[in-house]
Amino acid sequence: MLAADKALEEDLFVSFPFAAYIPKTVTLKPRAGNPPPRLQETAAGLLNSIGLANHGIEAFIRDDLPRLEPMPVPVIASIAGERTEDYGRCAAMLDSRAEVAALELNVSCPNVELDGRALGLDPEKTRQATVLARQATSKFLIVKLTPNVTDIVEIAAAAVDGGADCVSLINTVHGMALDRFSLKPVLGHVTGGLSGPAIKPVALRAVFLVSRELDVPVIGMGGVTTAQDALEFMAAGATAVAVGTASFRDPLVAAAMASELGRLIKEHGIGSAGELIGVAH
Amino acid sequence: MDAGLIPAELLQCAVVESRQVGAYRLISFVAPQIANLAHPGQFLMIRLAGSELDPLLPRPMGIHNVESDLVTMLIDPVGKGTARLAAAGIGDRVSVLGPLGMGFRLEGDAPAVLVGGGIGISPLKLLARALAAGGREVRCLLGFRTRKEAVATELFSGVRIDVITEDGSIGRLGLVSDPLPGCLAREPGKPAPEIFACGPSPMLAAIARIARECGNLAQVSVESHMACGIGSCQGCVIRGAGGYLRVCSDGPVFDVEDISWQ
Ligand SMILES: Cc1cc2nc3c(=O)[nH]c(=O)nc-3n(C[C@H](O)[C@H](O)[C@H](O)COP(=O)(O)O)c2cc1C
Numbered sequence: 003m004l005a006a007d008k009a010l011e012e013d014l015f016v017s018f019p020f021a022a023y024i025p026k027t028v029t030l031k032p033r034a035g036n037p038p039p040r041l042q043e044t045a046a047g048l049l050n051s052i053g054l055a056n057h058g059i060e061a062f063i064r065d066d067l068p069r070l071e072p073m074p075v076p077v078i079a080s081i082a083g084e085r086t087e088d089y090g091r092c093a094a095m096l097d098s099r100a101e102v103a104a105l106e107l108n109v110s111c112p113n114v115e116l117d118g119r120a121l122g123l124d125p126e127k128t129r130q131a132t133v134l135a136r137q138a139t140s141k142f143l144i145v146k147l148t149p150n151v152t153d154i155v156e157i158a159a160a161a162v163d164g165g166a167d168c169v170s171l172i173n174t175v176h177g178m179a180l181d182r183f184s185l186k187p188v189l190g191h192v193t194g195g196l197s198g199p200a201i202k203p204v205a206l207r208a209v210f211l212v213s214r215e216l217d218v219p220v221i222g223m224g225g226v227t228t229a230q231d232a233l234e235f236m237a238a239g240a241t242a243v244a245v246g247t248a249s250f251r252d253p254l255v256a257a258a259m260a261s262e263l264g265r266l267i268k269e270h271g272i273g274s275a276g277e278l279i280g281v282a283h
Numbered sequence: 284m285d286a287g288l289i290p291a292e293l294l295q296c297a298v299v300e301s302r303q304v305g306a307y308r309l310i311s312f313v314a315p316q317i318a319n320l321a322h323p324g325q326f327l328m329i330r331l332a333g334s335e336l337d338p339l340l341p342r343p344m345g346i347h348n349v350e351s352d353l354v355t356m357l358i359d360p361v362g363k364g365t366a367r368l369a370a371a372g373i374g375d376r377v378s379v380l381g382p383l384g385m386g387f388r389l390e391g392d393a394p395a396v397l398v399g400g401g402i403g404i405s406p407l408k409l410l411a412r413a414l415a416a417g418g419r420e421v422r423c424l425l426g427f428r429t430r431k432e433a434v435a436t437e438l439f440s441g442v443r444i445d446v447i448t449e450d451g452s453i454g455r456l457g458l459v460s461d462p463l464p465g466c467l468a469r470e471p472g473k474p475a476p477e478i479f480a481c482g483p484s485p486m487l488a489a490i491a492r493i494a495r496e497c498g499n500l501a502q503v504s505v506e507s508h509m510a511c512g513i514g515s516c517q518g519c520v521i522r523g524a525g526g527y528l529r530v531c532s533d534g535p536v537f538d539v540e541d542i543s544w545q
Pocket residue numbers: 026027048050052054080108146172173174196197198199201223224225226244245246247248510516518
């Protein structure tokens with residue numbers, strides 16, 4: 003999934019399922035997360051309001067990184083902040099860690115209220131957070147974007163302007179569900195983020211628009227469940243494709259998807275995964 | 284995704300038994316790997332195999348029983364996912380991950396009082412067998428809404444059971460927690476009875492109160508919506524006495540005092 007690696011890009015489908023590993027997002031301070039219930043399945047989708055529950059970056063560095071070191075694939079650390087400065091501080095703390103191949107700035111979690119708004123809703127804050135992280139590390143920098151904006155291309159451009167090597171999209175789509183008997187919100191946090199097949203068209207559009215306008219590689223995700231989905235995301239302009247919710251459905255789905263993707267690419271008469279990228283443009 | 288955590292016991296299995304037991308559906312499939320490992324109170328993440336996207340995710344299902352190669356579940360078809368599973372016929376294939384979670388702790392020699400409410404009776408079958416095999420005295424209080432659900436008591440042959448229904452259509456009239464205090468007295472020369480319970484949360488809250496008042500140990504099995512089933516997504520948490528607890532990996536069975544009952 004590491005988009006910068008040219009060899010991987012050429013031959014993406016071969017190592018697709020295990021090309022990189024992104025542990026759950028960590029923050030400067032530990033976070034307990036949102037009150038339960040935190041999950042609700044909807045039509046072909048999953049609503050969640052986890053709220054970035056994590057034990058903080060210090061514990062991540064002390065306890066998790068040594069455990070991740072023997073992983074056979076690159077580890078991409080995902081970090082989020084409550085303010086732009088947090089991204090610089092977290093990036094600085096991870097810069098010297100050899101176990102971390104790249105950093106992903108999660109500016110898009112819909113489940114944490116940062117003065118009421120996810121940082122990634124604002125182009126200037128997105129740029130600033132990226133600049134601060136860029137100054138703190140020489141590692142490959144990915145910025146993960148939210149679809150809950152009017153113009154995602156503007157936000158992506160701000161991230162690239164701030165020094166991002168790559169953008170990843172999309173995070174979950176704002177949503178909610180009501181209890182069918184009480185007619186009250188199901189989630190303890192009232193609203194949550196929607197993932198899974200239900201959001202694929204939203205994600206595909208975002209990948210298409212951003213990759214058409216910008217010169218950095220795009221990691222596409224949002225509802226990818228089958229090899230056909232992966233094929234379409236790459237055709238829409240994704241250099242790499244990530245799988246979230248579908249892995250809950252079938253933990254081995256990415257392996258099956260990868261081998262099938264190879265077959266699909268051939269079937270379409272396309273020479274390599276690299277040639278597939280952006281054919282929809 | 285937690286690629287490092289993909290467990291080995293992800294199987295596709297054939298359904299070999301599917302029958303109605305009153306209001307519930309009993310479904311068995313062949314899975315020697317799971318049957319060998321299963322401990323009372325553990326669960327499976329299970330869905331019908333295939334490409335259907337709605338329902339999307341597997342559902343957590345308690346293990347009702349294991350018998351040589353066979354694993355049995357009992358399903359109350361309350362929602363889309365459970366109804367779809369309950370409609371599985373003989374020969375259909377299910378995709379199963381398990382066994383998962385921390386089950387009931389069996390050590391000790393106190394008499395055991397098992398309390399099940401509705402579909403919460405499901406894990407008590409394997410538990411009753413395991414406790415009895417360990418030489419413990421076992422009795423079950425099984426509570427249901429009506430006699431339709433109470434048909435499932437036929438699955439507990441050979442165990443001492445009391446049946447309670449909310450409409451009094453069979454057994455004692457009332458809630459399953461009503462007769463519990465009368466079962467908790469300590470007999471001379473024996474430790475105080477230990478409670479093992481599974482059922483809806485108001486029932487478990489009542490049992491927590493009774494266990495505290497009567498001074499008995501209690502283990503309870505709780506439910507939650509799940510996504511990963513293996514402790515990584517943090518989606519299934521409940522409020523614990525000292526912070527959030529993951530039902531899938533810290534539980535589903537907890538000591539009653541580890542849970543916040545507010
Ligand atoms: C339970 C759950 C937890 C998530 N946690 C994170 C997270 O910690 N950091 C992050 O960047 N995205 C997180 N996401 C968003 C996913 O990475 C992904 O962007 C989104 O779910 C869309 O992809 P999918 O449809 O393949 O799941 C989470 C999604 C779900 C369902």
